[in-house]
Amino acid sequence: MAGETKIAFFDTKPYDEESFDVVNREFGFSIKYHKSRLGADTAILTKGYPIVCAFVNDTIDRAVTDELYGQGVRLIAMRCAGYNNIDLKAVYGKIHVVRVPAYSPYAVAEHAAGLILSLNRKIHKAYYRTRDNNFNINGFLGFDMYGKTAGVIGTGKIGRVLIDILKGFKMHVLAYDPFPNTTAAQEQGFEYVDLDTIYKKSDIISLHCPLSKETQHLIDAVAIDKMKEGVMIINTSRGALIDTAALIEGLKAKRIGSAGLDVYEEESEYFFEDFSGGIIDDDILARLLTFPNVLVTSHQAFFTREALSNIAHTTLQNIKDFIDGKPLTNEICYQCGAETCNKKANGKCF
Numbered sequence: 001m002a003g004e005t006k007i008a009f010f011d012t013k014p015y016d017e018e019s020f021d022v023v024n025r026e027f028g029f030s031i032k033y034h035k036s037r038l039g040a041d042t043a044i045l046t047k048g049y050p051i052v053c054a055f056v057n058d059t060i061d062r063a064v065t066d067e068l069y070g071q072g073v074r075l076i077a078m079r080c081a082g083y084n085n086i087d088l089k090a091v092y093g094k095i096h097v098v099r100v101p102a103y104s105p106y107a108v109a110e111h112a113a114g115l116i117l118s119l120n121r122k123i124h125k126a127y128y129r130t131r132d133n134n135f136n137i138n139g140f141l142g143f144d145m146y147g148k149t150a151g152v153i154g155t156g157k158i159g160r161v162l163i164d165i166l167k168g169f170k171m172h173v174l175a176y177d178p179f180p181n182t183t184a185a186q187e188q189g190f191e192y193v194d195l196d197t198i199y200k201k202s203d204i205i206s207l208h209c210p211l212s213k214e215t216q217h218l219i220d221a222v223a224i225d226k227m228k229e230g231v232m233i234i235n236t237s238r239g240a241l242i243d244t245a246a247l248i249e250g251l252k253a254k255r256i257g258s259a260g261l262d263v264y265e266e267e268s269e270y271f272f273e274d275f276s277g278g279i280i281d282d283d284i285l286a287r288l289l290t291f292p293n294v295l296v297t298s299h300q301a302f303f304t305r306e307a308l309s310n311i312a313h314t315t316l317q318n319i320k321d322f323i324d325g326k327p328l329t330n331e332i333c334y335q336c337g338a339e340t341c342n343k344k345a346n347g348k349c350f
């Protein structure tokens with residue numbers, strides 16, 4: 001039965017195909033992988049495929065939605081947690097959207113910790129120096145994390161895992177979240193404060209909140225001005241949480257000591273692709289890459305074996321639930337913007 005269910009995947013890489021092929025042995029869907037991204041030019045490829053599986057840099061705006069709906073698409077299964085690339089208002093009432101709300105908070109939090117350690121102890125620089133038989137350690141001076149203060153913005157699944165890691169270094173952890181989890185604060189030994197206190201007191205600030213109208217450019221020139229001189233800023237959430245032009249000014253003024261970025265506000269043009277033989281047209285990204293104290297990784301924080309397997313399982317289970325007419329526990333819509341929709345009727349948002 002499932003074999004008759006045709007799913008068109010977009011923006012796939014060999015590692016996606018490998019992990020989905022393994023998990024699909026349990027489900028038996030008929031999968032067509034497209035390397036191209038979903039957008040106005042490629043929406044036509046969904047003809048005959050009622051289900052689409054998309055990723056973070058696919059474009060699902062009103063025009064694409066209309067085209068998909070016209071082709072008979074009735075479900076978009078996002079194989080990621082974020083959904084800021086979908087016009088939820090446009091799809092509402094036409095195409096259901098499901099996502100993978102959690103697949104490995106450990107993967108992302110551990111990557112954030114990796115960025116912190118590399119930037120602090122300049123491991124990314126030392127790697128190149130010793131390979132060139134240069135054993136000089138000038139310029140590699142770091143600081144003890146023990147006893148320093150970290151500010152974690154967003155204490156959901158990932159933020160709380162990072163807090164455990166930072167507490168392992170015996171750091172003092174401050175946190176901000178509009179929906180504080182006081183039980184977690186008590187159990188994990190961190191303290192909720194307002195954003196200004198985070199900016200004023202933190203030696204390291206790590207962002208773990210979703211991108212929304214409220215959080216867009218949360219870290220702007222005004223926020224940076226309030227921060228401790230030499231602060232380290234880590235962003236493994238979404239690029240547009242930071243006003244990158246302001247970040248660059250902060251780095252040039254040496255107010256910001258270092259920045260670890262797994263995401264970038266204009267990343268869709270470049271991240272996940274190989275431009276090693278080409279020219280970077282994006283002057284802001286190019287400028288960022290010139291700083292010795294900036295470490296950019298291209299949206300790889302999620303990229304662990306465990307996370308890929310969990311993503312494939314949840315995505316295909318979401319699709320199976322849709323086909324079986326079961327409640328869509330991981331549905332998102334513009335009314336709720338989350339997996340729990342107060343408009344849900346019969347377990348579906350519409």
Ligand code: NAI
Pocket residue numbers: 081082101102105108153154155156157158159176177178179208209210211214215236237238262263299300301302303
């Ligand atoms: P979550 O939903 O468990 O937690 C998000 C937290 O942010 C919640 O506690 C929420 O109350 C809080 N929040 C909402 N608005 C806020 C605001 N204005 N200021 C501060 N906090 C606010 O999400 P999770 O799983 O911890 O993921 C966090 C983010 O990490 C996601 O939104 C996603 O953008 C990003 N992510 C990045 C990945 C990567 O590979 N780089 C992979 C997976 C997620």
